[in-house]
Amino acid sequence: MKLLEDRIRRDGTIKAGNVLKVDAFLNHQCDVALFNQMGAEWARLFAERQIDKIVTIEASGIGIACITAQHFGNVPVVFAKKTQSINLDGDQYVSSIYSFTKQREYPVIVAKRFLSPGEHVLLIDDFLANGNALHGLIDICQHAQVTIEGIGIAIEKGFQEGGQKLRAEGYDIKSLAIVKSMDPEQGSIEFEPCE
Amino acid sequence: MKLLEDRIRRDGTIKAGNVLKVDAFLNHQCDVALFNQMGAEWARLFAERQIDKIVTIEASGIGIACITAQHFGNVPVVFAKKTQSINLDGDQYVSSIYSFTKQREYPVIVAKRFLSPGEHVLLIDDFLANGNALHGLIDICQHAQVTIEGIGIAIEKGFQEGGQKLRAEGYDIKSLAIVKSMDPEQGSIEFEPCE
Incomplete structure (x- = not known):
């Protein structure tokens, strides 16, 4: 998606350690x-799919998922939580993921009553790098017996293995910008062609 | 706002300890x-105000704030973060709040470059009870020297002191549903009249 690539070039910041900061417009x-x-x-890329619900993970995915739901007939958005709370009672699906940016392990939690067996869901997230966060969501979806119709990612780091592995597992991933390489010294970034 | 009150009556759950669960449609x-x-x-209630930016706090405020920004001319949404991250570098405004639902103290963080002195902001959050979370945001806004034009709350617990204290401090708070009393045994809830 040229618009997003242009925006990353203009307002993104490339830092050492393959860090791409897009906090000025995305997260x-x-x-x-x-x-x-x-x-x-x-909505264009997943037009052939039946989407009953959008599932994402707090916090950065929520805004993108809620705005995106408007383009899928205002389907409900469910966001997985990363901390237990006294408001989270009842039966839960729980998975666990490691975050490199937060540098710690944390749970991914969805109340069971918000994912019903047989539902068709679209997963949305801001970033895909090694795929850890997505694997947590996928794990929960599998336990909930919902069908993952597709995965919408804003920015995929194509030089990390997450996208490749998930596509090999059969998931239909549509990333709107796929970073091929970044150079923090030059501040330059290259993208792979998207659909 | 009758629509929200009706929805709380229909899909909300009242639990002991003055807990109102609205996770089926709000958070x-x-x-x-x-x-x-x-x-x-x-947008109707704050029509007279100049709003340059909407400020909220992760995670529950983000979806509401992003959708609401569309009704204020697509102004930027900034959400305060509750955990440090290697992606959060540079100068930050940091405050600290205590959450009763999470039962711990946590930081509230906004990168300095996303709040500029002289900006006019609208604060948005899902709940107002004792006002702790809002005080963290207000503290950050004061340090950033932005003008708080108003505070939009989805559900205010009118029987807790947060709203009363903030109104006494001069803040223009518009809560779309103000809970007067709740009875977990009867499952009944009463609202105060709204504008």
Whole structure:
């Protein structure tokens, strides 16, 4: 998606250690007009799919998922939680993932009553790198016996293995920008061609 | 807002300890059509105000804030973070709040470059009870020297002191549903009249 690639070039920051900061428009400050264009693009890419629900993970996925739901007939959005709370009672699906950016292990939790067997879901997240967070969501979806119709990712780090492994497992992943390489010294970034 | 009150009566659950669970439509599963009607209502209530930016706090505020931004001319949404991350570098505004639902103290963090002195902001959150979370956001806004034009709350617990204290401090709070009393045994709930 050229619009997103251009925006990453303009407002993203490349740092050492393969860190791409896009907090000016994606995951700290949010550009809602951009999110709408991303949502419209996923609606085009997944037009053939039946989507009953969008599932994402707190916190960065929530805004993107809610705006995107408008392009899928206002389907419900369920966001997995990363901390237990006294408000989270009843039966839960729980998985566990390791975050490199937070540098710790944390749970991924969805209340069982918000994923019903037989539902068709679209997973949405802001980043795909090694795929850890997505694997947590996929694990929960499998336990819930919902069908994952597709996975919409804003930015995929194509040089990390997450996307490749998940595609090999048969998941239909549509990343709106796939980073081929980044150079923190030059501040340059190259993208792979998208659909 | 009658629509929200009706929805709370229909899909909310009242539990002992003054807990009102609205995770079926507000803060675990999200009803985006409802969020749009809430956003339109805040746009009506704050029509006289200049709003340059919406500020909220992860995680439950993000979806509501992003949908609401569409009703304020797609202004940027900034969400305060509750955990440090290697992606959060540079100068930050940091405050600290205590969460009764999480039963621990946690930081509230906003990168300095996303709040500029002189900006006019609208704060949005899903709940207002004792006002702890809001005080963290207000503290950050004061340090950032931005003007808080108003505070939009989905559900205020009118029997707790947060709203009363903040209104006494001069803040223009528009809560879309103000709970007067709840009875977990009867499952009944009463609301105060809203504007």
